[in-house]
Amino acid sequence: MTEFPKKIIIAGGAGYLGSVLTGQLLERGYAVRVLDRLLFGEESLAAWRDHPNLEIFRGDLRDIRLVLEALRGMDAAILLAALVGEKACDDDPVETVGVNYVATIALAEACAQFGVPRFIFASTDSAYGIQEGIMTEESPLNPMSLYARLKVQAEQKILSLASDQFAPCVLRMATIYGLSPRPRFDLIVNLLTMNAATRGRCTVYGGKQWRPQVHVADAAHAYCLALEAPVESVRGQVFNVGSNEQNYQIGQLADLIREAIPHVVVETTDVPPDLRDYHVNFDKIKRALGYEVQRSVADGVCEIYQAIVSGQIPDPDQEKHRNA
Numbered sequence: 508m509t510e511f512p513k514k515i516i517i518a519g520g521a522g523y524l525g526s527v528l529t530g531q532l533l534e535r536g537y538a539v540r541v542l543d544r545l546l547f548g549e550e551s552l553a554a555w556r557d558h559p560n561l562e563i564f565r566g567d568l569r570d571i572r573l574v575l576e577a578l579r580g581m582d583a584a585i586l587l588a589a590l591v592g593e594k595a596c597d598d599d600p601v602e603t604v605g606v607n608y609v610a611t612i613a614l615a616e617a618c619a620q621f622g623v624p625r626f627i628f629a630s631t632d633s634a635y636g637i638q639e640g641i642m643t644e645e646s647p648l649n650p651m652s653l654y655a656r657l658k659v660q661a662e663q664k665i666l667s668l669a670s671d672q673f674a675p676c677v678l679r680m681a682t683i684y685g686l687s688p689r690p691r692f693d694l695i696v697n698l699l700t701m702n703a704a705t706r707g708r709c710t711v712y713g714g715k716q717w718r719p720q721v722h723v724a725d726a727a728h729a730y731c732l733a734l735e736a737p738v739e740s741v742r743g744q745v746f747n748v749g750s751n752e753q754n755y756q757i758g759q760l761a762d763l764i765r766e767a768i769p770h771v772v773v774e775t776t777d778v779p780p781d782l783r784d785y786h787v788n789f790d791k792i793k794r795a796l797g798y799e800v801q802r803s804v805a806d807g808v809c810e811i812y813q814a815i816v817s818g819q820i821p822d823p824d825q826e827k828h829r830n831a
C-alpha cells in the first residue's frame with residue numbers, strides 16, 4: 508500500500524469544507540481531483556481553477572461510470588459529498604438515502620475493489636444525538652435524524668471494509684464555523700454572526716445544549732493529518748474532530764458573539780427547536796495524529812462579520828449560502 512498518497516480525489520470538494528480542503532491540499536503539493544455536482548456553483552474553486560494540480564469532474568456521486576473514471580490513478584479518496592444537514596435531508600428523503608448511503612457505500616466499495624488504498628469519510632458529532640456525559644469515539648451513538656442515522660450506518664459499513672489493502676477511516680466532526688470560499692450561513696455561529704452583521708441582532712434558541720464547534724480551516728487540517736499519518740494509525744479508526752476547549756453550550760456562543768461584536772442585541776428564547784445535546788472528548792485525534800486546532804470561535808465571528816460588513820459577501824441572505 509502507498510504509504511504517502513499523492514493523488515487525492517475529493518467528492519464534494521467544491522462545498523463549504525471541501526473548497527477549503529482543496530486549497531490546503533494543493534498548497535501541500537498534492538494533485539487534487541474534485542468530483543462535485545456543484546450544487547452551489549463553482550465559484551468556490553475559482554482561486555485554484557488554473558492550478559496545474561487541480562482537476563474538476565463535474566458530476567453526480569450516483570453516476571457509477573463517472574465515479575470509476577474519476578477513481579483511476581488515485582492514492583486516496585475523501586468523501587464529503589452529501590445532502591448536508593437535517594433540514595436538507597428531511598426535504599428529500601429518497602435523494603438523501605441515494606446519495607448519503609447508497610452512493611456513499613458504492614464509492615467506498617469501488618475504492619476497496621479498484622485499489623484506492625486510503626479512504627476518509629466525513630461524519631458528524633450529531634451521531635451522538637442527546638446524551639448525558641462526555642462522548643468518546645467508543646460511546647454509544649444516538650442519531651436523531653435521517654441525516655445522522657445514515658451517517659452512522661455509512662460509518663459502520665465503510666469501516667467493515669477495512670483490509671490489508673484498504674484503510675478506511677471516519678472523521679466525526681463538530682459543527683463547523685468560519686469563512687470559506689463557499690460561505691454557509693445555516694450553521695449556528697455563522698448564522699448568528701450574519702444576523703448580527705446584517706440586522707444588528709440575533710436570536711438564540713434554548714441555551715443549555717452542548718454543541719462542540721470547530722473552525723473550517725481546522726476541520727480541513729484534520730483530513731491532511733489523516734492522509735499523512737502512518738496507515739496503521741488510521742485504518743478502521745474513528746476520530747472526533749474538534750477540541751475539548753470548544754465544547755460550548757448554545758448560550759455561551761451567544762456570549763461570544765456579544766463580546767466580539769459591539770452593540771449587537773442577542774435575544775434568547777426558551778424553546779429549543781433543535782434538541783441535539785452532546786459534549787465531546789477530542790483526546791484521541793490529538794494523541795494519535797498530533798491534531799491541535801489553531802482558531803477560536805471569536806476568530807470565526809470576526810472574519811465573517813468583516814466579510815459581510817466590508818461587502819466581500821454582498822448578499823449573505825442568498826439561497827446559495829444555505830443548504831435548506
Ligand SMILES: NC(=O)c1ccc[n+]([C@@H]2O[C@H](COP(=O)([O-])OP(=O)(O)OC[C@H]3O[C@@H](n4cnc5c(N)ncnc54)[C@H](O)[C@@H]3O)[C@@H](O)[C@H]2O)c1
Nearest residue numbers: 519521522523524543544545546567568587588629631683
Ligand atoms: N458543515 C458542518 O458543520 C459539518 C459537520 C459535520 C460533518 N459535516 C460533513 O462534512 C461534509 C461536507 O459538509 P459541507 O458543510 O462542506 O457541505 P456542503 O453542502 O457545502 O458541501 C457538499 C458538497 O457536495 C456536493 N454534492 C452534494 N450531493 C452530491 C452528489 N450527489 N454528487 C456530487 N456532489 C454532490 C455539493 O455540490 C457540495 O459542493 C458533509 O458530508 C457533511 O455531512 C459537515
